[in-house]
Amino acid sequence: MLGALLKSSEPVKPRRATPSASGTADGFARFEALVCEFHWTALQIGGIASCLNASLASRRSWMLRACNNLVPVESPIVKIALRSWQDIGLPRELAAAVARAYFDLADAKKLTMPLLDSAGLFAGPQIPLAKLEQIAVVWRKLAEDCRDAVLNLEPETRWRLNGAYTGNALVLSRLLKEAITGSQTCINQQGEVALPILPQRRQSPRFSTPQPCKIFSQAGAFSAFVRDTSRNDLNVDCDQEFRLKDAVVVILRNGRKVPGLIVWSKNGKAGVRFDCPLADNDPLISG
Numbered sequence: 001m002l003g004a005l006l007k008s009s010e011p012v013k014p015r016r017a018t019p020s021a022s023g024t025a026d027g028f029a030r031f032e033a034l035v036c037e038f039h040w041t042a043l044q045i046g047g048i049a050s051c052l053n054a055s056l057a058s059r060r061s062w063m064l065r066a067c068n069n070l071v072p073v074e075s076p077i078v079k080i081a082l083r084s085w086q087d088i089g090l091p092r093e094l095a096a097a098v099a100r101a102y103f104d105l106a107d108a109k110k111l112t113m114p115l116l117d118s119a120g121l122f123a124g125p126q127i128p129l130a131k132l133e134q135i136a137v138v139w140r141k142l143a144e145d146c147r148d149a150v151l152n153l154e155p156e157t158r159w160r161l162n163g164a165y166t167g168n169a170l171v172l173s174r175l176l177k178e179a180i181t182g183s184q185t186c187i188n189q190q191g192e193v194a195l196p197i198l199p200q201r202r203q204s205p206r207f208s209t210p211q212p213c214k215i216f217s218q219a220g221a222f223s224a225f226v227r228d229t230s231r232n233d234l235n236v237d238c239d240q241e242f243r244l245k246d247a248v249v250v251i252l253r254n255g256r257k258v259p260g261l262i263v264w265s266k267n268g269k270a271g272v273r274f275d276c277p278l279a280d281n282d283p284l285i286s287g
Contacts, residue, residue, distance in 0.1 A: 151169065
């Protein structure tokens with residue numbers, strides 16, 4: 001049945017899509033937001049560990065000044081996503097690893113902030129090398145934990161988000177590996193930081209596209225209602241509880257058929273990841 005449904009006709013242009021403000025309440029959006037925030041946090045941690053490595057190698061404590069602009073702040077969306085890890089279909093081990101990284105980050109910040117506050121530009125009280133080494137060990141261990149979490153999160157991210165964040169994982173893996181081994185390639189002799197660029201920095205914009213639809217799966221056909229859409233997915237209201245990774249075809253109001261996979265399903269709501277991301281000018285999201 002699913003194979004026959006994929007032989008679809010050309011879609012009719014729907015009404016203009018409008019940006020959605022409710023996307024962060026849904027499992028798909030929360031998962032992507034968590035990935036975005038955690039990748040950015042891992043980048044900052046790699047930068048701080050590299051600064052500490054550079055300061056130790058040059059015996060210049062003032063080089064730590066650059067760390068002040070790198071100290072991560074835990075976003076509220078991270079707390080929301082981690083509290084609802086079951087709702088967004090995040091494996092327990094992954095949720096625990098990410099939560100542990102933020103917990104250890106809080107301890108590392110308490111230990112490090114007094115050090116950063118006392119680091120002058122080019123002059124000021126010298127920080128003992130033994131103290132620097134102690135702090136560096138903490139951040140290298142944190143970088144190691146973040147690298148492991150990023151790599152373990154990557155397979156989950158790849159199938160849910162069509163590989164949009166795979167480039168981030170590769171960049172972060174290299175940076176964090178260098179920081180763990182004591183390298184400081186992103187720090188120049190003046191103590192200036194040049195962090196690598198993450199290919200995917202922002203969460204995909206969501207658009208309000210309210211319309212009735214039908215969802216076809218191996219279990220049957222079910223009435224549903226589309227609430228919002230992005231390039232990678234759509235969120236629906238549906239009384240049917242789907243299984244994770246169920247293959248489905250969503251038939252929109254205009255008859256357009258969109259194949260995808262169930263990436264979350266909870267309490268009468270579900271998220272469908274498209275088999276192929278929509279083009280930027282797709283009428284469903286471009287209006």
